[in-house]
Amino acid sequence: MKIVQILKALGDETRIKIMNILRNGPLCVCEIEAILEITQSNASRHLNKLMNANLVTYYKEAKYVYYKLNEDTLNEYRFVKSILEDGLEKEEKLKLDYDILVNYREAGLTCETVNQIRDVINKIKSN
Template sequence: MRINGIAAADRFKALADSTRLRIVNLLREGSLCVCNIEQVLEISQTSASRHLAKLQAAGILESERHAQWVYYRISAQFLRDHEALMTYLHREADAEPQLQQDQARLAQHIAEGTLCAVLDPVPIPAMRLERAPHAR
């Protein structure tokens, strides 16, 4: 099965890696640049870039350049086509300790102002209502 020229198997392969799931989990909150992702997940820039490239090639993420920074976000098309999958991932993230820790670290960095500017949040209001509020 192909959606927009990308096989469904390729999308699931891209999500079958714990680091890439952690990245998608972070990007539920909005766009982040590579340096933000590496900082929050405590991974190298090379590793972050490699995982982001795989997610982008699978049509899960899209990017936008702002000056010298490249910001990544979950693709609007992916959100539309895979709403049930995103709802499932969201529910699972709330039960997964590592993903909860990542969200807590992201919230801490945002509160401390130690991240590059965070762009507009991902338009998933129903999913965001389910999350416990955190400081921004």
């Protein structure tokens, strides 16, 4: 049953956090990692579960894969949309993640800049 798969997918804090920041539009996996401070493997694993439940979809642009909320599923299962629009505003951790996302976007950061910053940090660590 699709609804069971959706409820299982929503039963994890990291997946809820991913859904929360995707409310603001598509993000690539490196942006999700940076905003939520999780590893790429962790982000990918949770994104796969969200995609299997049809809550998230993706598209490719150049060398990056961008993830976004699946509006068809959100329209079919309106309770999910309701949770995203109303319920998440009450959670402090989710508000903080969303604030980080807003500041990230206002700073003009992108997948490319996130990778450049990561490269600089890795160079510093290796010295």
